Amino acid sequence: QVQLVESGGGLVQAGGSLRLSCAASGRTFSSYAMGWFRQAPGKEREFVAAISWNGGITYYTYSVKGRFTISRDNAKNTLYLQMDSLKPEDTALYYCAKSRVTGATTPTETYAYDYWGQGTQVTVSS
Numbered sequence: 001q002v003q004l005v006e007s008g009g010g011l012v013q014a015g016g017s018l019r020l021s022c023a024a025s026g027r028t029f030s031s032y033a034m035g036w037f038r039q040a041p042g043k044e045r046e047f048v049a050a051i052s053w054n055g056g057i058t059y060y061t062y063s064v065k066g067r068f069t070i071s072r073d074n075a076k077n078t079l080y081l082q083m084d085s086l087k088p089e090d091t092a093l094y095y096c097a098k099s100r101v102t103g104a105t106t107p108t109e110t111y112a113y114d115y116w117g118q119g120t121q122v123t124v125s126s
Contacts, residue, residue, distance in 0.1 A: 002026040002115040004096050009120030016086050016124070022079040022096030022117055030054075030074035033099040033106055035113060036081045038092035038122075045095070049081060050106035059106035064090075086124045093119040 008020040020036070035050040049060045049070040058070050069082040079096050097113035099105070107113070 002028065002098055004098065004115055004117035006094065006096050006117040006120040009094060009122045011123045011125065012086055014086060014088055014124055014126050017082070017084045018086065018122060020081040020083065020094055020096075020120060020122075022081075024077045024079065024098065026077075029077045029098070031102050033101060033103075034070075034072060034079045035097050035099060035107065036070060036079075037095045037097060037110065037113075038090075039095070039119075040092040043092075045110060047108040047110075048094070050099070050108060051079070052104050052106055053102055057104055057106050059108065061108075083122070086122075088124045088126045090122060091124050092122060094122050095119045 003025040005023045036048040037045050039045040051058050051070045067085045071080045096117045098115040099107050100114045
């Protein structure tokens, strides 16, 4: 069993920054790829970023590339998402998730993930 708890969301003006954290329980964190997703009101959950088990490979959706950075600290069982140059369209509930797969992979589909956090709200004002 894995539990994921996100934190770090909040209200920020456009152009500002936030750093999300995801604390994971369980010993298997370091073996699996991890991802961030987001869901805005009335929209489907969408992929934001993913990182391979050891952090060697990262992948981003086009709209956040160059502005967001995903990272992980396996010694602390923690996943991060540094979000810079935030835009109003980044407003959403952000979720971290643990993938079903190990190895050098960065899955982008929700079905590739088996554990999810409860989400942390990010609101960007214009």
